[in-house]
Amino acid sequence: MSLNINNLTFKPTNEYHLNDITLNFKPGKMYTILGRTLSGKTTFLKTIAGLLTPDSGSINFEGNDFLSIPVWNRNIAMVYQQFINYPHLNVQENIEFPLKQRKMDPLLIQKEVSQAIKQVGLIGFESRKIQELSGGQQQRVALARSLAKKAKILLLDEPLVNLDYKLREGLREEFKKLFSGEEASQSILIYASTDPLEAMQLNGDIIVIDEGRILQSGSAKEVFENPSSAKVAEITNDPAMNINKGSIENGNLILNQDIKFPLPAHLKHMPSGKYLVGIRATDLHLDEQGFNFDVDISEISGSETFLHLHNDEVKCVATIEEVRTYEVNDRVKINFDLSKIYLFKESGELEHSPYKN
């Protein structure tokens, strides 16, 4: 079973919503489409589902031209950000609805529905009305309906984004278990998200999308360790990877007149010239021998403090692994873990990654 997308383009106005997308999907793992809001994630999923018709390109599923098959015959299930259920039906009726439409054998319907209810942890809720459920439970119903359909392709469009923080945390863990089991081997699973941590946790392939274009696709580990461009490095990290203009001159790595380092051994082979210098917030440390930075804002997240800093035009965020209070314009000394430096060409392409050589 495979879903092959070739040169898919959708340009309803003078901006590309999807720009020449070519991707192949197979069962067996979760694909996470990771991108910011309005990057084209939902448009992409809707095009696969048949809710939007692309301007050009092709979608093939198991060798058939998908674009000539109407929505209702595509055998696709989709879970949306909003919890979409039939408000006048109870939980059981909501889940069995698409199966009844298909005029399936009632005994088989019962079997599929009770299995789906079990999978999403809604046993005991079968006769509840939708309004009597919490947001998390409503989203479970929508998910159960999708699972019961036994669709060959399951599309999940930021299904957790409208849930309470704690519910999101719990349900994400359940999703991961659910989709690493039998489901994954029988269906193609595509999950859209804006959250890098979510994409990492789902631990399948990450497909990075920006302005309708696929910037990189690969295993979660590969995309995290070797982002193909500075843009990818920003999108796939939270806080975004710090990217600043810099250069290599006379054996030094220079960010500005203040921040300069003699090139460490592992970077000695890099040619002189201009670069974009990337470093993650977790690889900047408070250090008395470090460089002066002024605090723009400090944010505490329980166990950590995020310091938003600048030294002239060099801007960065540093994660300090303890709770400290800083005021705006306090001066701190920060050092860079040079073993974790990324170098990108001025145009953005990756030139050096700490994980590759």
Added chain:
Amino acid sequence: MAKIILDNIAHTYNPDASDPLFALKKMSLSWDDGGRYALLGPSGCGKTTMLNIMSGLVTPSHGKVLFGDRDVTRVITEERNIAQVFQFPVIYGTMTVYENLAFPLKCRQFPEDQIDKKVKEVSEILNLQDFLNNRAKGLTADQKQLISLGRGLVREDVAAILMDEPLTVIDPDLKFRLRRKLKEINAKYKTTLIYVTHDQNEAMTFADNIIVMDQGEVVQAGSPKELFEKPQTTFVGYFIGSPAMNLYECLASSSNEVSIGSLKLKVQANINNSQSKNLKLGIRSEFITVENSFGDNTIQADVNEVEDFGNYKLITASCDDMKIKAKVKREQDVPSEKVILKFPSEHCCIYENNKLI
């Protein structure tokens, strides 16, 4: 501007019932002038009821609301000098940005020159100065939300700005910008800001003081650090932090030692009554460390899963019935089968009947 005091407030929506259900159980709270607060809790915990009592949309069934010395319990919203920002921007789409910001002052019949001065000042703070003549409906979601906020700021008599999940519609990368703006405003105008959210990250990064609510009660009020390191109840331990605090039922074996099954752990709490029932030990996943050899407060556990989140790894391990989550650095080597974990005694919190000893 003044201190806001909730004096023995309680609220029930059905005061005539024989055994009324209280949306807000009896409590007293005060909000210092110029403070930056977050009201945090899951859906249905009573936070919106509390907000509505402060703004005057709800009159509490019990107790008094004081602004400084003035009793405003029965004063209507319009006369309370409270500004509100809601989840979704509430703006006049057909008016320009300037007209939107001037509106609250026009309604109060301020002289034109004074209005002009104030609108220009506030628009600069909010970076809206270049859009003053644009129609508000053409702006981005975060700009619209800034206008809602700006309408509160133009009035110098505002006692507090109440914000109900104001960043819901804002893109993740813009959220930071808006949070910084809010902090700047708080520093400049010393306006009390009260921010309602279910999202612990937003509460932690925004506020100096967080009030955690659960089931109509204030369960803890304190700094982000206090909430993280010394949660006063097991609910706070669960609700704050991601993942939730590890919690285990335990028995007291002495005043500073507890046992979980056959495991004995030293703690720094002083357990007065070693007979006490319903004791729990809580420890943050951030404080559990991976060790190479056995020592004080170590435990051997089976590794169930190691998840790579990029900036850190999350170990899920088990030992008999204990499920343990430990957050460690990405570079940390984790054995694939058995791991030795340390529960540092200074980070072990002991709860009796779910309250911290």
